[in-house]
Amino acid sequence: MVELFRFIALIPLAFNNFRTPFDSEVTASDASTSGGGICVSRGLTPYGHAASLSQVRGEAPEELDLSEVLCVGLFDGIGALRVALDALGVPVCGHISVEQNVQAQRVVEANFPDCILVNDVNEVDMIKVKSWALKFTGAALVLVGAGPPCQGVSGLNCDRKGALRDCRSKLFQHVPRIVDLFKVCFPWAQVHSLTENVASMDSEDCDTMNKEFELLPWFIDAHLMSLAHRPRLYWISWELREGEGVEIYLGSEGKLPLQGQVDLVASVDEKAFLEPGCKKPDQKPFPTFTTARPSPCPMRKPAGLKDCLEHEILRWKDYHHKFPLPV
Amino acid sequence: MAEEERLSEYEGKLAGPYRTHDKKNKESGLKRGRSYEGWKSVLGEKEANLPGTRADERSVTEAEVERLIEEAEREAKKAQGSTLEPSPECSQQAKNSSFEEGSPPADELASQEFHQVARKLIEDFMAELKEGCTVGSLGGLVWDALKKIDASSCCRPRSITGSKELFPLPVGGHLTPGLPHGAFLQAMICGLNSLGGAGYKQTVERPSPAASKVLKRLERVVAESAVLEAKFTGITFESFFGTRGLDYSGEEVKLAQKVRWRNIEPSLPPQVGQLDIRDFLEDGVLHFVTHIDETLVPEVDQCLGRTPSVMVDPDQWEELAVNLVKRGLCKVVPQSQLYHVGSSPLLNGLFSVGKDEVKDGIAVGRLIMNLKPWNAISQTLSGDIGTLPLITNMGALYLHDNEVILTSSEDLRCFFYLFKVPPEWEKFMGFGRAVPRCLVPPNAEETNWYLTGQVLPMGYLNSVGIAQHIHRCVIKRAIGSLRGLGCTVQELRRDRTFTCFPNLFRIYLDNFDQLQRVDKGLATMLAGTPSDLVTQVREYYDSQGLPRHPKKSVEQALQAEVQGAWLDGRRGTLCAKPSKIVKYIELALETLRRGKASQRELQIIGGGFVYAAMFRRPLLASLNQIWRSIQER
Numbered sequence: 001m002v003e004l005f006r007f008i009a010l011i012p013l014a015f016n017n018f019r020t021p022f023d024s025e026v027t028a029s030d031a032s033t034s035g036g037g038i039c040v041s042r043g044l045t046p047y048g049h050a051a052s053l054s055q056v057r058g059e060a061p062e063e064l065d066l067s068e069v070l071c072v073g074l075f076d077g078i079g080a081l082r083v084a085l086d087a088l089g090v091p092v093c094g095h096i097s098v099e100q101n102v103q104a105q106r107v108v109e110a111n112f113p114d115c116i117l118v119n120d121v122n123e124v125d126m127i128k129v130k131s132w133a134l135k136f137t138g139a140a141l142v143l144v145g146a147g148p149p150c151q152g153v154s155g156l157n158c159d160r161k162g163a164l165r166d167c168r169s170k171l172f173q174h175v176p177r178i179v180d181l182f183k184v185c186f187p188w189a190q191v192h193s194l195t196e197n198v199a200s201m202d203s204e205d206c207d208t209m210n211k212e213f214e215l216l217p218w219f220i221d222a223h224l225m226s227l228a229h230r231p232r233l234y235w236i237s238w239e240l241r242e243g244e245g246v247e248i249y250l251g252s253e254g255k256l257p258l259q260g261q262v263d264l265v266a267s268v269d270e271k272a273f274l275e276p277g278c279k280k281p282d283q284k285p286f287p288t289f290t291t292a293r294p295s296p297c298p299m300r301k302p303a304g305l306k307d308c309l310e311h312e313i314l315r316w317k318d319y320h321h322k323f324p325l326p327v
Numbered sequence: 328m329a330e331e332e333r334l335s336e337y338e339g340k341l342a343g344p345y346r347t348h349d350k351k352n353k354e355s356g357l358k359r360g361r362s363y364e365g366w367k368s369v370l371g372e373k374e375a376n377l378p379g380t381r382a383d384e385r386s387v388t389e390a391e392v393e394r395l396i397e398e399a400e401r402e403a404k405k406a407q408g409s410t411l412e413p414s415p416e417c418s419q420q421a422k423n424s425s426f427e428e429g430s431p432p433a434d435e436l437a438s439q440e441f442h443q444v445a446r447k448l449i450e451d452f453m454a455e456l457k458e459g460c461t462v463g464s465l466g467g468l469v470w471d472a473l474k475k476i477d478a479s480s481c482c483r484p485r486s487i488t489g490s491k492e493l494f495p496l497p498v499g500g501h502l503t504p505g506l507p508h509g510a511f512l513q514a515m516i517c518g519l520n521s522l523g524g525a526g527y528k529q530t531v532e533r534p535s536p537a538a539s540k541v542l543k544r545l546e547r548v549v550a551e552s553a554v555l556e557a558k559f560t561g562i563t564f565e566s567f568f569g570t571r572g573l574d575y576s577g578e579e580v581k582l583a584q585k586v587r588w589r590n591i592e593p594s595l596p597p598q599v600g601q602l603d604i605r606d607f608l609e610d611g612v613l614h615f616v617t618h619i620d621e622t623l624v625p626e627v628d629q630c631l632g633r634t635p636s637v638m639v640d641p642d643q644w645e646e647l648a649v650n651l652v653k654r655g656l657c658k659v660v661p662q663s664q665l666y667h668v669g670s671s672p673l674l675n676g677l678f679s680v681g682k683d684e685v686k687d688g689i690a691v692g693r694l695i696m697n698l699k700p701w702n703a704i705s706q707t708l709s710g711d712i713g714t715l716p717l718i719t720n721m722g723a724l725y726l727h728d729n730e731v732i733l734t735s736s737e738d739l740r741c742f743f744y745l746f747k748v749p750p751e752w753e754k755f756m757g758f759g760r761a762v763p764r765c766l767v768p769p770n771a772e773e774t775n776w777y778l779t780g781q782v783l784p785m786g787y788l789n790s791v792g793i794a795q796h797i798h799r800c801v802i803k804r805a806i807g808s809l810r811g812l813g814c815t816v817q818e819l820r821r822d823r824t825f826t827c828f829p830n831l832f833r834i835y836l837d838n839f840d841q842l843q844r845v846d847k848g849l850a851t852m853l854a855g856t857p858s859d860l861v862t863q864v865r866e867y868y869d870s871q872g873l874p875r876h877p878k879k880s881v882e883q884a885l886q887a888e889v890q891g892a893w894l895d896g897r898r899g900t901l902c903a904k905p906s907k908i909v910k911y912i913e914l915a916l917e918t919l920r921r922g923k924a925s926q927r928e929l930q931i932i933g934g935g936f937v938y939a940a941m942f943r944r945p946l947l948a949s950l951n952q953i954w955r956s957i958q959e960r
Contacts, residue, residue: 001441008915009515010946011554011908014908057826061828062814137614
């Protein structure tokens with residue numbers, strides 16, 4: 001009863017005031033009925049600093065008839081495909097992240113709370129894709145990105161079984177299956193795919209994948225736009241065109257059945273990547289980054305060992321063989 | 328131990344340090360319950376002792392927080408000579424406050440006494456109530472009622488900021504004399520004191536400089552309040568429930584009424600059923616509307632419930648059916664053409680709801696197709712539902728001192744029924760009553776013939792998303808066509824962040840609003856004229872045969888209704904429409920006079936007050952007991 005009287009007394013306060021000045025301190029309070037808490041910002045975190053420099057919606061004009069993109073990440077990892085789309089300013093109407101690793105899922109979920117998480121590519125079936133079609137009716141383009149596991153085909157793995165025999169690497173076969181499901185369920189939209197795998201695979205494995213994807217891959221090494229090598233093959237379902245920073249070379253040297261090579265060239269500021277005080281020893285790009293896996297003994301037939309100098313082998317041992325050679 | 332008791336005991340423990348006012352504790356630094364100012368000063372001091380950091384740059388690590396908490400607990404122990412258990416004194420205080428937020432006085436007797444007093448006050452007020460009285464005239468009543476409450480009763484533990492405490496604000500003696508609604512202002516201050524943890528004390532101490540500023544601000548708020556100028560309507564629960572009720576989820580809805588052609592005819596413009604819906608759709612919505620069967624749940628999961636009733640008196644049925652067919656809203660089909668689940672035909676219901684309009688002495692109604700059976704076998708098609716704007720998201724708008732908001736608005740008549748759906752829909756939209764004999768085709772082989780809908784129905788699960796999509800397509804084409812205003816406006820939509828662009832528009836089903844932030848001087852020149860955007864939209868509506876509601880048009884106005892809320896572009900404020908809120912205040916007064924309320928009455932009042940509070944979210948903190956009462960019943 002008292003509450004009703006009190007609320008009536010307070011009702012003139014129930015309005016938004018568009019002229020309320022901003023406060024530099026941001027507060028967040030808990031509205032629980034059984035406890036309470038408040039916190040207040042005391043400065044900017046690096047993330048906050050980056051956000052403060054970002055553009056706010058409305059600072060630039062925007063097109064009204066933008067075609068929205070549905071981002072589908074198979075073997076999505078930490079959602080790099082979505083990050084790339086956001087960096088390009090593409091209007092994303094939804095993000096479906098298919099990833100088994102729970103830690104990676106957590107990263108994606110934390111950064112893109114509205115994404116749809118699926119645990120396993122095997123779970124993606126017609127019923128699921130149809131339900132997404134009913135949800136994302138505004139998608140004019142469905143972009144299926146995939147980075148299937150490469151352990152079974154990677155040249156770094158001397159025990160590799162090949163594209164179809166390794167239980168991890170053979171998951172690549174789901175990519176065309178799922179792309180086809182999207183084509184059936186999203187007949188109004190363009191459906192395109194972008195599949196990535198290591199360039200160190202054998203010609204036979206590359207050929208197997210080409211047949212599955214019904215595409216020839218492009219070879220792209222990131223070293224012209226970053227500090228490190230990252231030679232990869234990309235099966236891309238749309239036509240590539242040259243432009244500023246994009247050079248296309250058709251044909252292959254015969255080692256792998258490729259469509260050609262794409263050089264993505266950009267000026268790279270070392271300082272933007274290296275910690276203060278660090279610098280590259282020479283102009284050569286860093287070798288491809290891999291996960292560090294320390295081990296008391298080296299894996300069988302480590303790649304690159306025969307080409308290493310003695311001090312490099314010693315350093316490799318000092319690091320408990322956790323980095324690929326040469327170290 | 329019951330969950331509630333355990334909770335209360337836990338809160339009692341926490342309440343201990345909250346209420347400790349001894350000097351040592353104040354000096355000890357971190358304690359639970361410290362106010363924001365307190366936390367700021369403590370963190371500032373502690374941070375100064377951390378090596379190599381600047382107060383405005385670094386963030387506190389988890390380990391540091393742990394250390395600070397441990398330190399604070401040590402200090403607290405030292406100060407109290409014990410653990411964080413409450414002292415006997417604190418315990419008593421905690422007990423007193425255990426009735427928690429917004430609850431009535433703990434003592435039942437006091438509660439009854441308060442009710443008697445409140446009832447007398449309301450009856451006296453009602454006896455003197457004249458026609459045309461406003462909410463502002465309630466000030467004296469509310470103020471008198473709040474004065475009768477035990478001054479020490481408190482809705483939450485009081486903070487311990489000591490001299491920095493803002494509350495209680497002085498209630499009398501320091502307000503500007505002769506203020507309009509002065510009593511209301513006093514009541515409001517009293518309410519704020521209660522929310523601020525200072526109970527209903529009516530202190531008249533000299534205000535601090537900060538309190539003086541607050542009081543001045545509150546004076547302005549009360550003086551400019553639109554709701555205080557709203558006139559009472561005379562509504563009672565009896566009259567309210569004559570036209571409205573609650574749906575299964577507790578939402579307020581209009582009551583279903585029997586359909587009579589003469590009631591619904593005035594709401595149907597000549598264009599109903601004349602526009603092919605497919606001409607207004609794009610992408611996935613177009614696909615699913617033309618392939619509606621793809622939205623059904625798998626056959627094995629399909630199940631038909633009870634057929635809803637066709638709420639039409641037998642003597643009205645023929646007139647209604649004939650006219651629905653004549654106007655293109657329905658057609659007649661044999662039973663074999665209806666969708667069947669198993670061997671049963673899918674049949675739906677019909678009813679109408681009041682439109683709060685009277686035309687030529689006849690109450691105008693809106694025809695509603697109750698498609699629950701079809702909904703039960705349909706999957707959700709999102710359409711553009713994610714773009715429906717929320718009025719309360721407008722809080723992110725910022726106005727500079729030299730700016731005002733100009734509002735333009737357009738409304739389309741009978742929006743849903745304008746659009747004829749593809750023939751594939753008809754089998755799902757049959758209504759559960761056989762058509763009058765006059766509508767059965769001569770020489771028909773089948774015996775059972777039914778009416779089936781031909782227009783976008785309002786009761787279909789996916790209609791809202793489709794309707795929103797239609798209007799967005801229309802506006803997109805309108806803006807992009809002719810003089811190409813494309814990049815000069817931006818859309819406000821729920822699924823996008825707010826925009827700081829100065830020229831905005833929002834689409835809410837049949838309604839289009841344009842909101843422009845413009846210079847005050849320019850606004851006076853523009854006010855009352857249609858904007859370029861609206862002119863272009865109107866031209867497009869006309870070219871497509873979409874009928875406008877000219878009476879509902881708003882042309883660059885400084886004050887206007889937007890999605891049921893009241894936008895004052897000159898003051899830069901947005902609130903619930905006063906004429907709406909006054910009804911809930913009247914219903915609350917009725918309840919207060921009675922001293923009791925049913926669950927659904929409380930739901931109605933609570934729902935209305937929550938809606939009002941959405942425009943000042945902290946006010947939600949004052950509606951706890953009423954919520955608890957609703958849940959407990």
